[in-house]
Amino acid sequence: MTNPKSIASFIFSHPLSKFKGNASMLSLKNLGLRTGPCLLQTFLAPFHSTSSSDCQSQRNHPRIMFEKITNLDDALILFDEMTQRQPQSSVLKFNQLLQAVTRMKHFASSVELFKQMNALRIPFNVYTINIVINCCCKLYRTTEGFALLGYGFKHSIKPNVFTFSTLLNGLILEDKVLIAERFFKKLIKEELCDPDVIMYSTMIKGLCNCGINDKAIGLLKLMDERGCKPNVVTYSTVIDSLCKDEMVDDALKLFKHMVLRKYIRPNVVTYNSLIRGLCSLCRWDEASKMLKDMEDERISPDVWTFSILVDALCKEGHVEDAEGVIKLMFQRGKDPNVVTYNSLIDGYCLQGEMRKASEVFDSMELRGLVPDIVTYNSLLNGYCKKLEIEEALHLFHEIIKKGLKPNVITYNTMLHGLFLIGRCKDAYKLFSEMRSQNVIPDRFTYEIVLEGLCNNNQVDEALSLFHLMGDNKLNSYINAYNILIDGASKSRKLDIARNIFKNVFDKGLEPTVQTYTVMIGAFCLEGLMGEAKKLFNEMEKRGCSPNSVTYCVILQGFIKKEEQGVIEILLKEMEDKGFSIDASTLSMLLDQIKARSLDGSLVKLIGKVVPKEVDGLV
DNA sequence: CTAGGGTTAG
Numbered sequence: 192m193t194n195p196k197s198i199a200s201f202i203f204s205h206p207l208s209k210f211k212g213n214a215s216m217l218s219l220k221n222l223g224l225r226t227g228p229c230l231l232q233t234f235l236a237p238f239h240s241t242s243s244s245d246c247q248s249q250r251n252h253p254r255i256m257f258e259k260i261t262n263l264d265d266a267l268i269l270f271d272e273m274t275q276r277q278p279q280s281s282v283l284k285f286n287q288l289l290q291a292v293t294r295m296k297h298f299a300s301s302v303e304l305f306k307q308m309n310a311l312r313i314p315f316n317v318y319t320i321n322i323v324i325n326c327c328c329k330l331y332r333t334t335e336g337f338a339l340l341g342y343g344f345k346h347s348i349k350p351n352v353f354t355f356s357t358l359l360n361g362l363i364l365e366d367k368v369l370i371a372e373r374f375f376k377k378l379i380k381e382e383l384c385d386p387d388v389i390m391y392s393t394m395i396k397g398l399c400n401c402g403i404n405d406k407a408i409g410l411l412k413l414m415d416e417r418g419c420k421p422n423v424v425t426y427s428t429v430i431d432s433l434c435k436d437e438m439v440d441d442a443l444k445l446f447k448h449m450v451l452r453k454y455i456r457p458n459v460v461t462y463n464s465l466i467r468g469l470c471s472l473c474r475w476d477e478a479s480k481m482l483k484d485m486e487d488e489r490i491s492p493d494v495w496t497f498s499i500l501v502d503a504l505c506k507e508g509h510v511e512d513a514e515g516v517i518k519l520m521f522q523r524g525k526d527p528n529v530v531t532y533n534s535l536i537d538g539y540c541l542q543g544e545m546r547k548a549s550e551v552f553d554s555m556e557l558r559g560l561v562p563d564i565v566t567y568n569s570l571l572n573g574y575c576k577k578l579e580i581e582e583a584l585h586l587f588h589e590i591i592k593k594g595l596k597p598n599v600i601t602y603n604t605m606l607h608g609l610f611l612i613g614r615c616k617d618a619y620k621l622f623s624e625m626r627s628q629n630v631i632p633d634r635f636t637y638e639i640v641l642e643g644l645c646n647n648n649q650v651d652e653a654l655s656l657f658h659l660m661g662d663n664k665l666n667s668y669i670n671a672y673n674i675l676i677d678g679a680s681k682s683r684k685l686d687i688a689r690n691i692f693k694n695v696f697d698k699g700l701e702p703t704v705q706t707y708t709v710m711i712g713a714f715c716l717e718g719l720m721g722e723a724k725k726l727f728n729e730m731e732k733r734g735c736s737p738n739s740v741t742y743c744v745i746l747q748g749f750i751k752k753e754e755q756g757v758i759e760i761l762l763k764e765m766e767d768k769g770f771s772i773d774a775s776t777l778s779m780l781l782d783q784i785k786a787r788s789l790d791g792s793l794v795k796l797i798g799k800v801v802p803k804e805v806d807g808l809v
Numbered sequence: 810c811t812a813g814g815g816t817t818a819g
Binding site for chain 2: 360390392426
């Protein structure tokens with residue numbers, strides 16, 4: 192772990208800050224590529240014109256024409272035009288059009304166009320179904336993708352490795368990794384296709400997604416042995432996954448293996464993953480080194496790289512440095528995008544600097560960037576944290592007015608805010624509204640609502656909601672149990688707390704330190720120090736060591752009982768374990784000593800567990 | 810000529 196002060200120097204002393212953008216100035220905007228009706232005329236001209244030179248140019252540059260389509264309306268008009276042409280446009284042309292629509296991410300429209308093609312009996316080939324299957328997959332409708340595969344069979348279209356890897360990717364996008372694995376194995380075993388590097392990489396990505404990195408690495412080795420060389424994408428997939436799981440050192444090891452043993456050149460994506468991994472662990476010096484390395488390799492950082500830096504700096508509270516990175520981006524001709532600004536806005540919101548956050552918001556709109564739901568979620572979060580709920584509600588309505596769809600995070604943030612200021616009724620109304628808007632509550636929603644109800648003296652409501660949640664995946668997260676045990680305890684319903692605690696074990700869930708700590712706290716509150724101490728000793732045996740909080744909680748129980756001896760032992764244990772005492776426990780102790788109900792000899796022990804003042808840093 | 814894989818939100 193390095194000194195966070197090195198961040199500023201890490202950014203500004205870096206050689207890249209001295210570079211001037213040149214190649215990057217060749218942005219689309221500078222090339223004069225814009226969307227809109229002016230372009231449409233260019234596309235349609237050949238169809239309306241009888242001039243042979245126009246037809247000639249169309250024949251010579253068939254690809255460029257489709258690549259220039261930048262909005263859906265143009266594409267749809269062109270499609271109509273093509274269906275009416277005599278003689279009919281070739282499959283190739285239709286494929287190019289479908290792909291153009293797909294490139295614009297209008298997946299549903301692509302599927303619709305394909306349906307229209309079929310209604311008009313326009314012929315299609317394997318390219319066509321591959322494009323459309325891909326669209327289904329991107330829409331999380333992989334089942335339809337498989338149906339299309341069958342439809343293709345009926346039309347004697349033989350699927351190929353593209354078809355199968357697209358479907359495999361669809362299953363993985365839908366988190367159906369087990370099914371994906373079965374599908375993958377079946378393809379190989381029955382020799383339905385010869386897996387290539389993309390298919391292996393897709394499967395590896397699936398394994399990474401559900402956190403089985405070692406299995407992913409195993410497959411990486413296996414494909415190599417089977418004569419299919421992993422490439423930079425394959426390695427980057429695994430490297431990124433390791434970084435996300437905070438196993439940056441393993442990621443670095445794999446990175447070195449890729450470069451030094453396999454002679455595969457990393458690209459900007461590989462570096463971005465590593466830089467993000469290092470930044471998220473505050474290993475700034477190494478991140479800086481990585482940035483320098485990529486520059487040495489003549490790989491220039493892109494908007495993504497800079498956004499990662501902005502995000503990491505903001506999350507660590509160094510928003511000013513993040514602003515510096517954005518200035519640097521402009522210098523290098525890499526215009527920040529919505530994601531970049533979102534991180535900055537989030538940074539200000541986390542610091543409660545809402546005025547600054549709004550300024551950034553305005554400046555991004557001035558630059559023609561359209562704020563998305565993530566932008567609004569940060570702002571909502573900022574206002575809610577400051578308890579400026581009216582402001583948050585106002586913003587919430589603005590989101591809807593702008594035609595943006597609030598997502599589960601939006602609702603969670605808003606719910607949290609409403610509960611914070613005790614507006615339970617409004618919160619509950621919003622909670623039901625979210626269902627009617629087809630936004631599925633997640634585990635966080637339930638945790639927020641359960642905690643909100645508990646904090647507002649409505650434990651019974653919390654409990655009935657908990658029972659309503661039933662036996663689905665949602666109540667297999669331990670947090671909800673911790674919240675309810677704590678809530679029940681604070682409402683002096685020890686039996687209920689006990690029951691829920693028991694429930695954790697009955698359900699086979701893994702209790703955390705917090706689970707034990709809240710239960711111990713519940714016993715302490717009732718003065719049942721025998722039971723508290725029993726559980727305290729037991730947790731260690733069950734493989735869950737108490738932390739500072741656990742010690743403070745049980746200490747408070749014994750302080751109230753004025754048990755000098757136990758307090759001494761606990762304080763000594765805390766010192767041995769390097770734990771520190773929190774403010775409220777400390778003041779409780781000192782009060783009792785002042786009142787002479789505890790002995791002053793404790794002061795020496797207390798001195799050892801008072802957190803040391805750390806000055807200078809942060 | 811036309812198709813598939815890897816990096817950023819609470």
